Amino acid sequence: MFINREEKLKALNEKLNSNKFEFVVIYGRRRIGKTKLALKSVENKEHIYYLAVEGDNLKHFKRYASKVVLTIEYAKEDWEAYFNFLKDKIIIIDEFPNLIKExxxxxxxxxxxxxxHLKDTKTKLIILGSSISMMGEKVLSYKSPLYGRKTGVLKIRPLKFKHLKEFFPNATWKELVEIYGFADGIPYYLEKIKLPFWDYLGEEIKRIDSFLRYEVDFLMRYEFEEPTTYKKILEAISFGNHSLGEIKNYLGLRHSDITPYLKNLIETEFIEREIPITESSKAKKGKYYIKDNFIAFYFRCIFPNLSAIEEGIFDIDEIKSDYNQYLGFVFEKVAKEFLIELNKMNKLPFKFLNIGRWWKKEEEIDLMAINKKEKKALFVEVKWRNLKDRDVKKIFNDLERKSELVGLDNYEKYYSIIGKEIKNKENFKDYLVFDLEDFDIALNVKISHP
Ligand SMILES: Nc1ncnc2c1ncn2[C@@H]1O[C@H](COP(=O)(O)OP(=O)(O)OP(=O)(O)O)[C@@H](O)[C@H]1O
Structure with missing residues (x-):
């Protein structure tokens, strides 16, 4: 099964088929699918694949390379000598940061x-790395000796929510939202899940060797030498503390400057900073959100329960009872993707060019989509709940009130609710009312794999 990634594969194939030297850097979080993509691109081509380890790489590399280029056995043990034997070959080095560490x-x-040695040959050198801090600083930055040498960079991102349907063609959208809250679009986690999801999760947590217990520690140690404070910040955010003040309060560090930590967490893509959609990018009032659902899930559901899990007395119902509330946040991300897909398909009353959150003091709008040129705005409330007529009316009234606070006075305004299940949607003809039933319109992908 190889889902999505067509564009990346195409870009990589173009490099592999060129008749000059190519040096491609592929990077992205662990478990995201870098190796699979690289190996897929060379499926029918002779290549050397080497996974760098913590030590003795010169020796190990030679052993792997000699399976393809026998004569490398005669090379002396040094990288420059090796590459003299590997001209015009395809060479993939996975976990390149291990070579840098060594x-x-x-x-x-x-x-x-x-x-x-390589510039004027047809060699294709592809390096892969998971440590975002190391790949950024040591390989991609202008300060790196390798700056200016690479001919392509591919950043691998999580799969979209809609691609979960390809992993689980028989799951309902509701179940897919539940799964997304756990695995995000990270193939490694998605691959592990068996349906029904809650049975799988209950079993997985009970396992003494479950990846759930160690995964986040493992990911964090890849990026930070001393993860303790970073972990506390992630825990704070996952429990709904999004402003700098709220995070500091949660940590009991009211008078310390935690901005360097936040900056590092943003750089390593554990979190992202959002500003109200109507503000300029330099605006001071940012809010911090955990970037991938797996990390958010861990800090919300596993981390606080680690002792009980270790002692074998943890019950999955503990997670279940809070999970719907947690999914409120996850569903906002799903709703955003849904709107972006509808926008691409011209199924909204206007084409928006910007989408994001809005807030001012205590007031918040989950999503706003804008076209500044046409002066049109869509205001959206996202609810992971079943809604009746009465709820819908109330939500729209409140949304209309809040929309007046945004300050887009001469804009044409549209209003929408995206909910889990909404009764009598047809009663609200002047509004855009969507629920999971409508996801088939925009998010159903053609299943391409057998
Ligand atoms: N596009 C995809 N569709 C389906 N499964 C995928 C896809 N990409 C990766 N996988 C699966 O997810 C798992 C992780 O992928 P892979 O090992 O390529 O990730 P990685 O980024 O190289 O991870 P790491 O850095 O942790 O080694 C593998 O089992 C792989 O088969």
């Missing part, structure tokens, strides 16, 4: 190898 000079060495 020998920081590797960057200058590879610079020299490219400049002196």
């Amino acid at each position: 020998n920081p000079n590797i960057l200058s060495l590879f610079q020299r190898i490219v400049d002196v």
